[in-house]
Amino acid sequence: MINKRLKLLLVCICTFTLQLVSQAQNDPIYQKAYQSLISEANKSLKYGPVSVMEKNNIPPSGSKHDYMSLAPYHWPDPSKKDGLPYMRKDGEINPEVKLYKDKDYLPYICSHIYTLAKANYYSGEKKYYNHAVKLIRVWFLDAATRMNPNMNYGQAIKGENDGRGAGLIDARNFIKVIDAIELMNRDGAYPKEDLKNMQAWFTDFLQWMQTSKNGMNELNAKNNHGVWYDALRLSISLFTNQKEAASKIIQNAQIRLSYQMDDNNRFPLEMARTTSLHYSVFVIDAFLKIAKMSERTGVDFWENSLNPKHTLKAAVNEMIPYLVEEKKWDGPQIKPFEFREGVEILHLASSKFSCVKCQTYLDQYYIKNNYNHYLLEAH
Secondary structure (H helix, E strand, O other): OOOHHHHHHHHOOOOOOOOOOHHHOOOHHHHHHHHHHHHHHHHHOOOOOOOHHHOOOOOOOOOOOOOEEEOOOEEOOOOOOOOOOOEEOOOOOOHHHHHOHHHHHHHHHHHHHHHHHHHHHHHOOHHHHHHHHHHHHHHHHOOOOOOOOOOOEEEEOOOOOOOOHHHHHHHHHHHHHHHHHHHHOOOOOOOHHHHHHHHHHHHHHHHHHOOOHHHHHHHOOOOHHHHHHHHHHHHHHHHOOOHHHHHHHHHHHHHHHHHHOOOOOOOHHHHOOOEHHHHHHHHHHHHHHHHHHHHHHOOOOOOOOOOOOOOHHHHHHHHHHHHOOOOOOOOOEOOOOOHHHHHHHHHHHHHHHOOHHHHHHHHHHHHHOOOHHHOOOOO
16 A cells, blocks of 8 residues: 555645655655656756746736636637627637637646645755746746736636636636745745745735625636635635635635535536536535645534535545446536546545545556656646
8 A cells, every 4th residue: 555645745735734755765656756756847847937928919908917818618609700709618628728828828837836846845956946936936926027916807708708707717726836835935945035925916816806806706606616716715815824814715615515515415516517527526626625725724624514414525425436437427528537637536535534445546546657647736
């Protein structure tokens, strides 16, 4: 059975509670995982820096410093000469989205920063730390290239709006950046001025989230968007030492869990999607991140719930047979499901809920995939 500490490295839980693994340095499984991490980090050293200034499109504000993206599931309407307004095709990504570089860059830069921070943590090599700091500075802090702390123009629908609340889902990747900074700052090693400025940036972003029209729309979202909204603002609140705000966010997430689940331990709004297995996993993943962060406030989100029939444990248990491929998914799924998306759920089911078959499946899956795919976040 793989050492639990090594599993944490392999599956990359976003919020780090990793401990030193010096006693495992000679373990061949550890060495394999470590070498995979270093291989990924060496690729990350070649990435960027990139910024919001590289896009060809200019946001309605006139400033390239503002983030801008298109709604991924909206396409030109073939019945209209100009294609406007765009029409929705759920689960089918319009390749035009890739032309808006902010949307393309954001998940990658966050993942690279996170990988570099882990590589620095395990290897002690300063080159990984230095590049992570550089990537963060260019995207968030440098006056010439920084992103403004808003998403006014996220996931716009051509012919309908310049941006919408749903665009905030792109910002969930910022959780990785916060995790990376906290990891690199474990001994106060992160540049103090940079830390202060990043806390100020995220304080401003949180203020925007909780006061803007787009932010309020996402706060009121009844599906995975609302859960990810809470996960992100909880991460920011903890990072900026807003403990009272963090407690209120956790309470709000508990309310979400109580009404978003049904008595069959499913999430009806996710089940209605054309890729319902993906979105069922996606919403649970957000709740798991909230549960992990809630530990820092002394709240047990894992099993406690406002509705005893609607618990996170029950939601996870409902998904397990499908994620370990014991059962075939019984909901809509118009394209193949990537089983690596379920790795974190299975890992936490094993560590938090003592699911033996989850760990057995993971042990086999790790070997089959040579550990490489679990060193970066799936989303």
